[in-house]
Amino acid sequence: MESMAWERKAEDWRWLAALRGLARGFAYPDRSWMMTLLDGQWPALLAEVLEPLGVSVEGILRAVEGLPASEDEALRVLQIEYTYLFINAVPHLPAPPYASAYVGQGWLMGEPAEAAMRAYLQAGLALAEDYRDLPDHLSVGLEFLAWLGEQAADAAKAGDEPRSRTILAQQQAFLRDQIRPWLPTFCRRVEEAARISFYRELAGLAESLLCPKPALADQLAGGK
Amino acid sequence: MNQSLSRRQFLKLTGAGAAAVLSGGLTAFSPIAAPAAAAEENGSLYGVCDLCGMGCAFIAQLRYGRIVSLSGNPKDQIAEGKLCVKGYSGVRQVYDPDRLKYPMKRTNPQKGVGVDPGWIKISWDEAIGLVASNLKQARDTNGPQSILFVGRPSSWTKHFTQAIGTPNHVTHVNTCYSTHDVVWQAMVTGTGRSWTTDYEHSRYILAFGWNGMGNSKNHWARAVGRALVNGAKLVVFDPRLSITAAKADEWIPIKPGTDLAVLLAMIRTIINEELYDHDFVGQYTAGFDELKASVQEYTPEWASSISEVPADTIVRIAREFARTKPAVVASHKRDAGGPNYANSWRTSQCFVTLNSLVGSLDRPGGPMLDHKPKLPDLPDLWKVPKYPDSVKGPRVDGLEQFPVAGASRGSFSTLAEGILSQKPNPIKAAVFWKHNVLSFPNPPRLVDALKTIPFIAVSDIMPTEIVQLADVVLPENSYFEGGGIVVREYHAMYPQVALKEALPTLYDTKGFVPVILAILKKMGLNDYVPEGMDPGKLVDAQIKSLGTSAAEIKGNGGVWGTATEHTPATVFGTPSKKVELYATLLKDKGYDPLPRWAPPQATVSDEYPYHLLIWRKAWERMTQTSNDPVLAEFYPENHVTVHRQTAAKLGLQADGYAWVESPSGNKIRVKVEVTEGIRPDCVAVDHGFGHWSSALSVAYGKGGNDGDLTPNHTVAQQRELGCPAVATMWEDVAVKVYKA
Numbered sequence: 020m021e022s023m024a025w026e027r028k029a030e031d032w033r034w035l036a037a038l039r040g041l042a043r044g045f046a047y048p049d050r051s052w053m054m055t056l057l058d059g060q061w062p063a064l065l066a067e068v069l070e071p072l073g074v075s076v077e078g079i080l081r082a083v084e085g086l087p088a089s090e091d092e093a094l095r096v097l098q099i100e101y102t103y104l105f106i107n108a109v110p111h112l113p114a115p116p117y118a119s120a121y122v123g124q125g126w127l128m129g130e131p132a133e134a135a136m137r138a139y140l141q142a143g144l145a146l147a148e149d150y151r152d153l154p155d156h157l158s159v160g161l162e163f164l165a166w167l168g169e170q171a172a173d174a175a176k177a178g179d180e181p182r183s184r185t186i187l188a189q190q191q192a193f194l195r196d197q198i199r200p201w202l203p204t205f206c207r208r209v210e211e212a213a214r215i216s217f218y219r220e221l222a223g224l225a226e227s228l229l230c231p232k233p234a235l236a237d238q239l240a241g242g243k
Numbered sequence: 244m245n246q247s248l249s250r251r252q253f254l255k256l257t258g259a260g261a262a263a264v265l266s267g268g269l270t271a272f273s274p275i276a277a278p279a280a281a282a283e284e285n286g287s288l289y290g291v292c293d294l295c296g297m298g299c300a301f302i303a304q305l306r307y308g309r310i311v312s313l314s315g316n317p318k319d320q321i322a323e324g325k326l327c328v329k330g331y332s333g334v335r336q337v338y339d340p341d342r343l344k345y346p347m348k349r350t351n352p353q354k355g356v357g358v359d360p361g362w363i364k365i366s367w368d369e370a371i372g373l374v375a376s377n378l379k380q381a382r383d384t385n386g387p388q389s390i391l392f393v394g395r396p397s398s399w400t401k402h403f404t405q406a407i408g409t410p411n412h413v414t415h416v417n418t419c420y421s422t423h424d425v426v427w428q429a430m431v432t433g434t435g436r437s438w439t440t441d442y443e444h445s446r447y448i449l450a451f452g453w454n455g456m457g458n459s460k461n462h463w464a465r466a467v468g469r470a471l472v473n474g475a476k477l478v479v480f481d482p483r484l485s486i487t488a489a490k491a492d493e494w495i496p497i498k499p500g501t502d503l504a505v506l507l508a509m510i511r512t513i514i515n516e517e518l519y520d521h522d523f524v525g526q527y528t529a530g531f532d533e534l535k536a537s538v539q540e541y542t543p544e545w546a547s548s549i550s551e552v553p554a555d556t557i558v559r560i561a562r563e564f565a566r567t568k569p570a571v572v573a574s575h576k577r578d579a580g581g582p583n584y585a586n587s588w589r590t591s592q593c594f595v596t597l598n599s600l601v602g603s604l605d606r607p608g609g610p611m612l613d614h615k616p617k618l619p620d621l622p623d624l625w626k627v628p629k630y631p632d633s634v635k636g637p638r639v640d641g642l643e644q645f646p647v648a649g650a651s652r653g654s655f656s657t658l659a660e661g662i663l664s665q666k667p668n669p670i671k672a673a674v675f676w677k678h679n680v681l682s683f684p685n686p687p688r689l690v691d692a693l694k695t696i697p698f699i700a701v702s703d704i705m706p707t708e709i710v711q712l713a714d715v716v717l718p719e720n721s722y723f724e725g726g727g728i729v730v731r732e733y734h735a736m737y738p739q740v741a742l743k744e745a746l747p748t749l750y751d752t753k754g755f756v757p758v759i760l761a762i763l764k765k766m767g768l769n770d771y772v773p774e775g776m777d778p779g780k781l782v783d784a785q786i787k788s789l790g791t792s793a794a795e796i797k798g799n800g801g802v803w804g805t806a807t808e809h810t811p812a813t814v815f816g817t818p819s820k821k822v823e824l825y826a827t828l829l830k831d832k833g834y835d836p837l838p839r840w841a842p843p844q845a846t847v848s849d850e851y852p853y854h855l856l857i858w859r860k861a862w863e864r865m866t867q868t869s870n871d872p873v874l875a876e877f878y879p880e881n882h883v884t885v886h887r888q889t890a891a892k893l894g895l896q897a898d899g900y901a902w903v904e905s906p907s908g909n910k911i912r913v914k915v916e917v918t919e920g921i922r923p924d925c926v927a928v929d930h931g932f933g934h935w936s937s938a939l940s941v942a943y944g945k946g947g948n949d950g951d952l953t954p955n956h957t958v959a960q961q962r963e964l965g966c967p968a969v970a971t972m973w974e975d976v977a978v979k980v981y982k983a
Binding site: 046047095098099101102103106107108109110111112115117119120124125126127128129132133136137139140143144145146147148150151152153154158159162163166 | 269270306309363943
């Protein structure tokens with residue numbers, strides 16, 4: 020049941036755009052992205068996808084509103100918090116955004132990183148030369164999910180239904196095997212450690228979208 | 244609030260159009276021409292371990308760019324196809340979640356233990372710009388001597404400091420092997436020490452505090468083991484039953500810091516009983532008569548009264564050692580002749596003297612001279628302007644006042660007081676490269692000193708204590724991620740180099756050399772970074788000079804060089820071209836040219852009744868291994884090891900906790916280990932613990948740092964002690980121990 024639901028949503032442009040939005044949210048904040056945050060484009064997108072599903076975006080809206088008025092200062096706050104939560108931190112790095120940190124033995128570039136690389140190559144993608152981080156980073160995994168959905172939609176539009184289904188199956192498998200096993204633990208850590216509400220709310224939204232509780236899964240299945 | 248309202252209002256206006264901003268395209272990916280349907284991306288690369296100086300060559304197996312296994316390179320004369328437990332752990336450092344990943348700067352100006360630096364990720368351009376502008380400001384305002392560099396000596400780091408014009412290039416060698424280096428320079432080579440010893444073919448191995456089978460050195464554990472299988476005798480003088488002592492034919496629990504007395508009496512015995520190698524001594528040494536005269540006062544009975552080793556034992560072992568050929572006195576770094584005691588340099592003199600008397604120097608079964616290929620270096624490739632005269636000026640560690648110690652060696656012992664006293668000048672900016680504050684004696688004092696420096700940049704792999712004090716963090720490649728060749732040194736029976744193929748760099752880390760060249764350029768010192776100056780080009784030139792190519796080395800199993808028959812040295816690098824038993828260099832510089840008795844610095848007292856011993860577990864490599872979760876599970880915290888009688892006297896229980904306190908003003912709380920394998924008047928602490936950097940999530944808060952117990956020194960104190968190698972004197976400390 021759930022699988023069917025996700026397959027149907029996977030081609031939905033709003034769903035895919037929301038994935039893109041989350042992927043960008045879990046990448047290092049830069050000025051251009053922050054402007055989509057501050058001018059409302061990015062929250063609007065999330066609202067558009069999630070509010071019809073009964074997922075509240077009030078928290079993230081409040082978080083955006085709570086950022087400093089100065090663009091420079093808002094960017095600085097977001098970057099310090101991102102560095103603290105996801106890169107290096109004192110007292111401890113709270114939430115390394117890599118599957119390998121949660122699945123397996125705890126050090127990075129474990130089996131999940133290898134599985135991610137394998138999935139990317141099978142889908143016809145390699146990590147870009149200027150991509151500096153690890154293959155199982157949450158942000159890159161979410162971008163991959165979105166890209167697969169877009170490819171599936173393109174195939175469907177072109178009348179190649181079998182190809183569309185194959186790609187959707189790849190997307191479903193990646194979500195099931197590479198994201199869901201660790202995302203809730205990651206999100207708990209972010210929620211517990213975050214010192215500003217933005218990333219706490221972002222983690223909550225990620226979990227709502229990617230690891231929906233059964234009721235939400237039903238809603239997604241109905242598309243209501 | 245108005246702003247908030249406007250954001251919400253804007254949100255309503257934008258509606259679905261917002262999606263366009265965030266849809267389509269690839270940022271982290273690029274498409275590939277042919278999808279690799281289920282293709283395995285397997286491979287391997289040659290590398291060289293950097294977790295200890297042994298540098299075992301390895302082969303890494305890769306899958307999808309991930310290291311999945313390591314093995315020693317069978318063609319490497321050091322590794323012989325095997326790595327040690329540390330070597331295998333190296334992969335976990337590369338993949339440690341705590342690893343430094345991107346350049347960062349601190350946003351919190353407060354510095355100290357437990358203070359959050361408020362790191363923020365920055366670009367390399369910004370990081371290099373910040374370092375360059377701060378170094379330039381210090382240089383322009385306070386002179387180049389206001390800049391401090393702490394890091395290992397290499398052609399590149401020397402070039403960096405000299406181009407800036409600072410004399411303050413401080414290295415770790417006086418914590419590690421400076422005594423051996425100075426003694427070998429004066430007595431044998433004219434330059435510095437050699438590292439290779441042919442233990443495998445020795446028939447009698449005599450060790451004083453040397454724990455080569457248990458410390459970490461993979462090759463030596465094997466080589467000594469083979470010697471023992473072949474019937475060699477191993478005798479170990481050590482106050483503690485080390486791994487090597489446990490494998491020995493005899494363990495002699497000598498009083499700490501008195502090895503010198505035993506050695507002098509052994510030299511006397513061998514000379515007076517005519518047991519020395521007359522051919523070697525006659526042909527290849529100078530100063531025998533002076534030596535003979537000077538050791539006459541050192542009778543076995545006298546040595547026994549100092550060392551608590553029975554006189555007849557001293558005589559017996561001296562005879563056995565001289566009569567069994569080949570025989571060797573083992574040494575490496577922090578043994579009794581290493582920079583552990585005020586008299587260690589004299590002990591090291593005795594090591595060279597004994598090896599010369601039995602004729603094993605550069606002979607099979609003995610300590611060997613370097614067998615290294617001559618490779619081109621920076622000046623052979625690039626012409627740069629003369630360095631400023633300021634590089635020869637007075638240093639913050641005062642090393643220029645120790646004429647044999649050599650400017651490239653440095654003194655960790657005197658650095659803190661030099662910074663705090665602002666003599667000869669204040670330090671306004673510093674760059675640290677992979678040297679942590681816990682590697683210094685009395686780290687709390689050094690932290691106080693570093694807090695007075697307005698700007699500190701640190702290049703490292705892990706978020707160690709020194710990184711907590713950094714204004715700018717420069718994340719470095721691991722040794723898996725840097726390419727090149729590495730000359731075989733710690734066991735080089737013939738010239739050989741090993742290939743290092745680079746694993747693709749993780750995150751946004753960089754090798755240190757390109758970073759310091761970029762800093763020089765940004766400082767406007769372009770003349771010192773001529774067009775094309777690049778570490779890769781130097782490697783290319785070095786490989787070319789060997790008459791080979793990287794591809795050929797790879798095809799040859801990752802090594803260059805074939806075994807050749809050893810030609811024993813007949814000429815040495817001293818002024819007399821002989822092994823100088825009477826070291827004229829030391830004499831010329833005002834030091835004893837002959838080994839003579841001098842006591843260690845510390846004496847036990849009612850207040851501090853125990854001798855401190857420091858040792859290292861085989862799987863421990865300081866900061867580089869202490870955050871490894873597997874090794875930590877294996878051995879979570881360090882111990883203070885005490886004799887059963889001492890434990891009973893102090894009311895200490897095994898696995899309980901004790902405070903160990905020294906005159907350094909520091910104390911550490913460590914778990915108690917009770918044993919029969921230590922003298923009752925000694926306590927031993929193993930190194931590599933006591934991290935206060937909470938960013939090391941595994942290592943943080945576990946055990947105590949032995950170095951806290953070792954006092955640092957002023958230059959005046961070091962001058963008074965009179966060690967030409969400015970020894971740190973790690974173990975020349977008396978401590979008190981009490982229940983925690």
